[in-house]
Amino acid sequence: xxxxxxxxxxxxxxLMLVKQVENVKYDELGEIELPGGDIRRCRVLEVNGADVxxxxxxxxxxxxxxxxxxxxxxxxxQLGVSEDxxxxxxxxxxxxxxxxxxxxxxxTLDISGTPINPAARKYPSEFIQxxxxxIDGLNTLVRGQKxxxxxxxxxxxxxxxxxxxxxxKVISETGADDAKFAVVFAAIGITFExxxxxxxxxKKTGAIDRTVLFINLAxxxxxxxxxxxxxxxxxxxxxxxxxxxxxxxxxxxxxxxxEALREVSAARKEVPSRRGYPGYLYTDLATMYERAxxxxxxxxxxTLIPILTMPEDDKTHPIPDLTGYIxxxxxxxxxxxxxxxxxxxxxxxxxxxxLKDKGIGEGxxxxxxxxxxNQLFANYARGKEAKELMVVLGExxxxxxxxxxxxxxxxxxxxxVNQGFHENRSIDRTLDIGWELLTIFPKSELKRIRxxxxxxxxxxxxxxxxxxxxxxx
Numbered sequence: 127x128x129x130x131x132x133x134x135x136x137x138x139x140x141l142m143l144v145k146q147v148e149n150v151k152y153d154e155l156g157e158i159e160l161p162g163g164d165i166r167r168c169r170v171l172e173v174n175g176a177d178v179x180x181x182x183x184x185x186x187x188x189x190x191x192x193x194x195x196x197x198x199x200x201x202x203x204q205l206g207v208s209e210d211x212x213x214x215x216x217x218x219x220x221x222x223x224x225x226x227x228x229x230x231x232x233x234t235l236d237i238s239g240t241p242i243n244p245a246a247r248k249y250p251s252e253f254i255q256x257x258x259x260x261i262d263g264l265n266t267l268v269r270g271q272k273x274x275x276x277x278x279x280x281x282x283x284x285x286x287x288x289x290x291x292x293x294x295k296v297i298s299e300t301g302a303d304d305a306k307f308a309v310v311f312a313a314i315g316i317t318f319e320x321x322x323x324x325x326x327x328x329k330k331t332g333a334i335d336r337t338v339l340f341i342n343l344a345x346x347x348x349x350x351x352x353x354x355x356x357x358x359x360x361x362x363x364x365x366x367x368x369x370x371x372x373x374x375x376x377x378x379x380x381x382x383x384x385e386a387l388r389e390v391s392a393a394r395k396e397v398p399s400r401r402g403y404p405g406y407l408y409t410d411l412a413t414m415y416e417r418a419x420x421x422x423x424x425x426x427x428x429t430l431i432p433i434l435t436m437p438e439d440d441k442t443h444p445i446p447d448l449t450g451y452i453x454x455x456x457x458x459x460x461x462x463x464x465x466x467x468x469x470x471x472x473x474x475x476x477x478x479x480x481l482k483d484k485g486i487g488e489g490x491x492x493x494x495x496x497x498x499x500n501q502l503f504a505n506y507a508r509g510k511e512a513k514e515l516m517v518v519l520g521e522x523x524x525x526x527x528x529x530x531x532x533x534x535x536x537x538x539x540x541x542x543v544n545q546g547f548h549e550n551r552s553i554d555r556t557l558d559i560g561w562e563l564l565t566i567f568p569k570s571e572l573k574r575i576r577x578x579x580x581x582x583x584x585x586x587x588x589x590x591x592x593x594x595x596x597x598x599x
Contacts, residue, residue: 128197128198128199128200129148129197129198130159130195130196130197131144131146131147131195131196131197132192132193132194132195132196133145133146133147133196134189134191134194134196135177135191136191137186137189137191138393139186139393140181140182140186140347140348140349140390140393141171141179141180141181141182141393141394142158142168142179142180142181142182142186142189143177143178143179143180144177144178144179144180144196145176145177146176147176147177147178147198148176150170150173150178150198151170151173152170152171152172152173153169153170153202153203153238154169154170154198154199154200154201154202155167155168155169155170155198155199155201155202155203155204156168156169156170156180156196156197156198156199157196157197157198157199158182158189158194158195158196159194159195159196159197160188160189160190160193160194161190161193161194164188166182166183166184166189167182167183167184168180168181168182168183168196169181169183169202169203169349170198171390171394172394179394180196181349181390181393182347182349183219183347183349183350184347185347201236202236202237202238203219203236203237203238203353203356204234204235204236204237205220205234205235205237205357205360205361206220206229206230206231206233206234207229207231207232207233207234207235207360207361207364207368208229208230208231208232208233209232209365209369210229210230211229211338211361211365212308212335212336212337212338212365213334213335213336213337214226214229214338214339215325215334215339215341216338216339216340216341216357217340217341217342217346217350218312218314218340218341218342218343218346218350218351218353218354218357219350219353219354219357220340220357223341224325233364233368235360235363235364236360237353237356237357237359237360238356239356239359239360239363239417240417241412241413241416241417242416242417242418242419242421246421246422246423247419247420247421247422248270248419248420248421248422249270249420249484250268250269250270250271250419250420250427250481250484250485251268251269251484251485251490252268252269252270252296252427252485252490253266253267253268253269253296253297253485253486253490253491253553254267254268254269254294254295254296254372254374254429254485255293255294255295255296255297255552255553256289256290256293256294257289257293257294257549257550257551257552258286258289258290258293258470258472258545258551259542259543259545259551259556259559260457260470260472260474260477260542260543261457261472261479262491262551262553262556263495263498263499263502263542263553263556263557263560264474264477264482264499264502264503265455265457265474265477265478265479265482266479266481266482266485266486266491267294267429267431267479267485268429268479268481268482268484268485269296269372269420269427269429269485270418270419270420270427270428270429271418271429271430271454271455271479271481272415272418272419272429272430272432272452272453272454273429273430273431273453273454273455273456273457273479274380274431274432274433274434274446274449274450274453274455274456274457275287275431275432275433275434275456275457275458275459276434276436276441276446276449276456276457276458276459277433277434277435277436277459278435278436278439278459278461279435279437279439280461280464281435281459281461281464281471282459282464282469282470282471282547283378283379283433283435283459284320284323284324284378285469285470285547286433286459286470286547287311287324287376287378287431287433288323288324288327288328288547289470289547289548290374290376290431291309291311291328291333291337291374291376292327292328292331292333292550293550294307294309294374295307296372297553306369306370306371306372306426307336307371307372307373307374308336308337308338308365308371308372308373308374309333309336309337309338309373309374309375309376310337310338310340310358310359310361310362310365310373310374310375310376311324311328311337311338311339311340311358311375311376312340312342312354312355312357312358312375312376312377312378313339313340313341313342313378314342314351314354314355314377314378314379314380314382314383315342315343315344315346315351315379315382315383315385315386316341316342316343316344316378316379316382317343317344318343321341321343324339324341325339325341338358338361338362338365340354340357340358340361342354344382348386348389348390349386349390351382351383351386352383352386352387352390354383355377355380355383355414356414358375358377359375359414359417359418359428362375362417362428363417363428365426366424366426366427366428367421367423367424367426368426369426370424370425370426371426372426372427372429373426373427373428373429374429374431375418375428375429375430375431376431376432376433377414377430377431377432377433378432378433378434379433379434379435380411380432380433380434380445380449381434381435381436381437381445384403384407384411384434384444384445387403387404387407387410388402388403388404391403391404399444400444401443401444403444403445407444407445407448408448408451408452411448411449411452412452414432415430415432415449415452415453416452417430418430430453432449432453434446434449439461441458454479454480454481455477455478455479455480455481455482456477456478457472457477457479458472458473458476458477459471459472459473460472460473463539463543466539467544468539468540468543468544469544469545469546469547470543470545470547471543472543474503474506474543475503475506475507475510482499483496486499491553491557492553492554492557493579494557494575494579494582494583495553495557497574497575497576497579498557498560498561498564498575498579498583499560500574500575501560501564501572501573501574501575502538502542502560502563502564504574505531505534505538505564505567505571506534506535506538508531509531509532509533509534509535509536509538510535511531512524512528512529512531512532512535513532513535513536515528516532527571530566530567533566534563534566534567537563537566538563541559541562541563542556542559542560542563557583558585561583561584561585562585565584565585565586569584
């Protein structure tokens with residue numbers, strides 16, 4: 127039997143204190159019934175004996191302390207899940223907002239979930255093709271990996287997120303596209319304009335058919351911002367581990383999530399840590415990120431791409447700093463490349479995918495992938511150094527070889543990194559572009575590629591005629 131309490135003691139901003147409460151648990155969902163019959167939801171933040179502190183999901187305006195009633199549901203926040211969620215758009219709290227009918231759930235799951243037991247994990251080892259050369263060729267995404275994108279204010283991370291959601295796919299060992307692939311996209315604390323961009327882009331390109339889209343607006347309550355990524359991960363867990371699908375989860379923007387967490391922490395008068403964020407920010411982020419991965423009991427997988435904007439372009443800020451500790455690498459967007467109109471402006475040198483070696487090579491991508499990746503990294507790094515020397519000493523002070531490397535750095539950014547937000551490159555095409563770029567060097571400079579691979583994949587004969595057919599442009 128659900129009890130109702132008329133013992134509201136105080137309302138302070140988004141928090142409300144209820145006295146003389148029995149058998150209520152932390153994180154339990156509650157309902158507040160106003161005198162006029164309106165229902166507002168809340169969540170238990172703290173239990174102190176018979177006193178309960180709850181956080182409101184909506185505005186506290188209009189709550190009459192003397193006449194309003196509170197009841198607790200006996201469970202946490204839940205999400206009804208079904209395969210019918212694919213192709214639908216939901217609010218940050220899991221309510222349909224696309225004008226379609228409500229989902230008839232096959233299951234109702236608590237959104238808190240649990241991180242995957244390390245003993246039950248299966249090591250990530252399969253390649254995911256995003257169609258973006260700077261990721262596929264140099265910082266490869268592997269099925270079951272957590273690979274964040276570090277952006278900054280004003281950089282086009284929303285376009286990059288939409289491009290990955292549109293283009294990403296799993297390629298089976300036979301080379302065919304794996305049909306059991308889905309995208310769960312959670313937009314956290316975004317504007318109406320950004321929400322319209324994501325929804326219209328997914329519908330226009332047809333990507334919506336395999337996508338579950340959660341939209342949390344900046345005007346929504348902070349507590350909803352905290353629950354949105356957990357809604358997305360709960361839907362992903364159902365599709366991955368119940369329906370054996372390969373699910374790519376994209377969360378943007380984690381910075382908005384952390385700001386909401388700081389707002390709630392400040393309202394509770396908790397002792398702040400770095401930059402005012404709560405001391406448990408690391409733990410809180412880990413409870414989300416560690417829900418991604420693969421398990422030995424299931425053929426499905428969850429691959430996670432959290433996107434965050436670094437305040438003041440600072441990689442040592444607590445949000446990117448702690449995210450980097452939990453995840454397996456990072457993709458970093460560059461303001462300098464953005465000024466050069468390089469899209470997507472991915473800075474490949476500081477970017478890193480710690481699992482890239484596990485998802486490339488013969489049987490996964492191509493036998494020359496690792497060698498050409500290492501050669502491109504080395505030559506681009508040396509080319510950037512040559513360009514820095516050119517600024518200080520002038521081009522005349524460089525050796526002919528250094529000038530060649532400086533030219534390569536420019537070509538690499540223009541031809542390899544720069545591809546726009548609507549070009550979808552296969553992994554073969556990405557690798558072939560790498561070979562084409564390396565042809566400006568004599569073969570003696572390619573010290574990181576095995577001679578037999580140079581013989582097999584070198585694009586041209588000695589007389590300059592093409593010696594093999596390149597992947598379709």
